Amino acid sequence: MPGLVLIKWFSFAEQQSxxxxxxxxxxxxIEEKMKEIAPIERYGKTFDMPLNDLTFGLAPGGTVVVWIMNGAENAIEVGRYEASxxxxHPEHYREITERYNRDSRDYIEKHGIPIDGW
Structure with a gap:
């Protein structure tokens, strides 16, 4: 289990790194908690599996949320952090930003960039 994690990312919605x-x-x-068994439903069957996924959620505004899980339905938040x-350099992301804007423009115009609620 890593004790220290460095994450860098580019938020397409904000054009900010x-x-x-x-x-x-x-x-x-966290490592001990990840060994715990939790039920997960897949393909119409229930399986008992450890919470062996450490997941980092990167949100607009610089919020980082850390969960452990074996599936989204039983995620346990284990940390919340703020990035700087x-x-x-938005030009490095020009092509993928154009695609993101095409796919997300209507939602963002209607609802804004979802900074809260993470």
Missing amino acids: YRALIQLENARE EIET
């Missing part, structure tokens, strides 16, 4: 150096203060506790804005 972020950086977070995350210290998992309770890494040993870093120098951005």
